Amino acid sequence: MKIAETERKPGRPGSSQTFHGLPWLVFIFVLATALLLAEGGLTTAGRLLIYNNPLDKVDADAIAILSGGGTPRLEEGARLYQNHLAPAIILTDTGYITPKYGSLSSIEKNQLVDMGVQPRDILITEVHVDSTADEARAIRKLLNTRGFKSVIIVTDTFHSMRTHLIFDDDFKGNDLTVYIHPLEDDWFNAATWWTSIAGWQTTLLEYSKLFAYLFTSRVMH
Numbered sequence: 001m002k003i004a005e006t007e008r009k010p011g012r013p014g015s016s017q018t019f020h021g022l023p024w025l026v027f028i029f030v031l032a033t034a035l036l037l038a039e040g041g042l043t044t045a046g047r048l049l050i051y052n053n054p055l056d057k058v059d060a061d062a063i064a065i066l067s068g069g070g071t072p073r074l075e076e077g078a079r080l081y082q083n084h085l086a087p088a089i090i091l092t093d094t095g096y097i098t099p100k101y102g103s104l105s106s107i108e109k110n111q112l113v114d115m116g117v118q119p120r121d122i123l124i125t126e127v128h129v130d131s132t133a134d135e136a137r138a139i140r141k142l143l144n145t146r147g148f149k150s151v152i153i154v155t156d157t158f159h160s161m162r163t164h165l166i167f168d169d170d171f172k173g174n175d176l177t178v179y180i181h182p183l184e185d186d187w188f189n190a191a192t193w194w195t196s197i198a199g200w201q202t203t204l205l206e207y208s209k210l211f212a213y214l215f216t217s218r219v220m221h
Contacts, residue, residue, distance in 0.1 A: 039194075046190030049206055050157055051164040053179040055085060060179060061148035064090040064139045066155045066163065067104070067129065069183075074108060076183050077154045078115035086152055088121045090142060092135045095128035132163055133213075136170035143176055150177040157182040158193075158202055162210045169217060 063086045065077040077089050089112060096104040105124050113119055123146070125138035143151060155163050160182040167178045193199035 042194040043191050045207075046158075046188075046193045046203065049159075049161050049203065049210070050182060050190060051161040051180050052182055055080075055152065055179060055181060058085055058150075058152065058179060060086040060150040060152045060177075061146075062086050062088040062090050062123070062143070062150075063152045063154060064092070064135075065108075066132065066135055066153065066159075067092045067094050069154075069156050069159075071111065072183055072186070073154050073156070074111050075115065076181070076185075078112055078117055080152060080154070080181070081117055081121070088123055088148075089117055090139060090151070091122065091124045092129045092138055093125050093127070094130070132159075132166050133170065136167045140170060140174065140176065144174070149175065150179070152179045152181050154181050154183070157186040157188045158206050162206065162213060165210075165213065165217075 063077050063080050065073050080086065081089055091105050091108050091112075093103070093105045098104060098107065101107050109119070109122050109124065112122055123142060125135075125142050127134070127138040127141065129135045129138050139151065139153075143149075153163060153167060160180050164180045167180070171178055188199070188202065193203055
């Protein structure tokens with residue numbers, strides 16, 4: 001008996017044939033577009049944390065290195081000093097005393113001396129600081145005491161926008177010029193921060209601090 005060949009019928013919607021040809025290309029296009037949009041959004045989020053004043057032709061009175069950044073900030077401050085962008089370096093005193101080596105500000109001063117900064121050119125704020133806002137007030141007081149009119153602020157890249165907002169608010173009404181200078185050779189990169197756990201932790205924490213500052217300084221006042 002001859003068995004008739006079964007007629008091949010088009011697949012119904014939802015069958016495996018749906019994932020062949022054009023539908024697959026559409027799916028890949030949509031996925032690639034979503035990934036690109038997500039990457040672009042994350043990169044933008046990183047860039048929004050960064051503020052940088054160009055230092056071309058800047059001749060400031062001092063370079064202030066914000067506390068909490070360790071050796072990289074000190075190295076950047078020393079580099080600016082050696083490039084003659086300012087004749088003095090300011091350190092902010094957190095009041096922290098190490099069990100073995102004394103005050104943190106003294107340790108940082110010794111590090112700067114080892115980097116080629118003259119001891120007489122290193123100034124330490126009189127007021128103990130516990131936040132960036134405290135540092136802005138302490139630095140402003142020292143600038144006024146010394147008769148300085150301009151300062152370069154050295155901080156981490158991810159911290160630079162919040163630093164700009166805080167110093168801009170605190171220095172308002174004073175005849176002082178401030179330049180924000182994030183580290184040039186910093187681990188934080190706007191285009192890649194989201195590829196590491198440290199990047200996520202740092203960015204989310206910085207955004208929480210930024211929103212908290214904006215709320216208290218703009219909304220509550």
